[in-house]
Amino acid sequence: MMHDLPDSANLPAKKSRNTMGISVWGSVNLQDDLALVGRYDYFDPTTDSYFKGDSRNDIIGGLEWKPDKNVTIMPNIHVETYESLPNGHAFDTSVTGRLTFYCVFM
Numbered sequence: 001m002m003h004d005l006p007d008s009a010n011l012p013a014k015k016s017r018n019t020m021g022i023s024v025w026g027s028v029n030l031q032d033d034l035a036l037v038g039r040y041d042y043f044d045p046t047t048d049s050y051f052k053g054d055s056r057n058d059i060i061g062g063l064e065w066k067p068d069k070n071v072t073i074m075p076n077i078h079v080e081t082y083e084s085l086p087n088g089h090a091f092d093t094s095v096t097g098r099l100t101f102y103c104v105f106m
Contacts, residue, residue: 018047027064035064037074053085062100074100 025039037060044055062076076098082091 017045020044020047033066037062037064037076053083053089055083057081062098070104072100072102074102076100 021041021043023039023041025037027035027037029035039058039060041058042055043058046054057080059079059081060076062074065073067073078094078096078098080094082093084090
């Protein structure tokens with residue numbers, strides 16, 4: 001529940017919700033069986049000026065190792081940050097280490 005929003009009686013009528021998001025990714029081959037990979041996502045579910053503190057950033061970075069043409073092993077880090085609320089309350093950054101294993105059986 002958001003406590004820092006103005007009284008709903010003072011808000012203008014909304015016909016639709018405006019959102020905004022971007023996503024970019026890329027990879028760089030370091031050698032034939034090894035690549036550096038990354039992805040960045042930004043999402044703001046409500047861009048209306050009355051709603052603050054709801055946007056987030058996702059960042060994923062890792063290595064893609066192919067010990068075989070049908071096997072990929074990807075150690076990676078996922079970092080998620082959150083916009084602070086208007087009252088100054090800040091949320092801790094979420095950092096998760098992951099290991100992705102991908103295998104093609106055909």
